[in-house]
Amino acid sequence: MQPRSLTDLFWSFSVLALQGFGGVLAVVQRELVERKRWLTKEQFIEDWAVAQILPGPNVINLSLVIGDRYFGFTGAMVAVAGMLTFPLVIVLAIAVAFAGVADLPQVQGALRGMGAVAAGLITATGLKLLSALKHNPMGQTVCAVFALLTFAAVAWLRLPLVWVLLVIGGSACVWTYRKIPEARQSAP
Known part of the structure; x- marks a missing residue:
């Protein structure tokens, strides 16, 4: 299967970006491989490996690769726009709100907890993808x-x-x- 249109590509990557905090590897793998079936496990691992060695954020690089695969240069730009548009707006709003509470211990503890959750999600995704290493x-x-x-x-x-x-x-x-x-x- 593949994205139906550039609009589908944009909204799919927008939804992916809005589901992650501190890393979306687990979400991207689940959505693109298991749910949408745009990639096989092997294709995902290969594309993820390429995305990791390219300069820049891994998931942005992955969106470039996938967008280009299905719609060429335009698809790559649309996929990146999907990954960045809504998170940018949210981060700017959070930055304004966070400036007043950054020193509170509860906020610092919450951020540490979110980091642990993100690490757990990445580990779980790695374990889920182990079967692809057979090849x-x-x-x-x-x-x-x-x-x-x-x-x-x-x-x-x-x-x-x-x-x-x-x-x-x-x-x-x-x-x-x-x-x-x-x-x-x-x-x-």
Whole structure:
């Protein structure tokens, strides 16, 4: 399936943007893969990987990729407009309101809680997408090792993300590149 029109694309991404706070990965995956069926799990993972390495916010990059896939350059711009229009208006309104209560402990606690919820949603989405790794040239075990190394480097060792991406992400890319010929030979 695919979006019916540019209007459908705009409103779909607007709805996605309005459902997320601090990250919409879980929402985007559920809506685009499970509900709308615009992408398969494998297509979503591939597009998400591309979106992560491009400069800028991941979900904006993903909207560009998907909009372009179905409607070319115009679709890419419409999808981004859908992702940004309503959140921009809301954030501006919240900024005005937040200026007067930013120092309250209750507000700071609420923001910390929202961060924990966002982290939980991202983790749940990652677990839901694990089955798509069956077709990854690296294999599930190697993917798990790279994921654990990344988590350890960022969460425990507190290494700068740019170096983690360059070293571990680069190693994963090289590993995958070397495994692609084997994967093609064993494919039916």
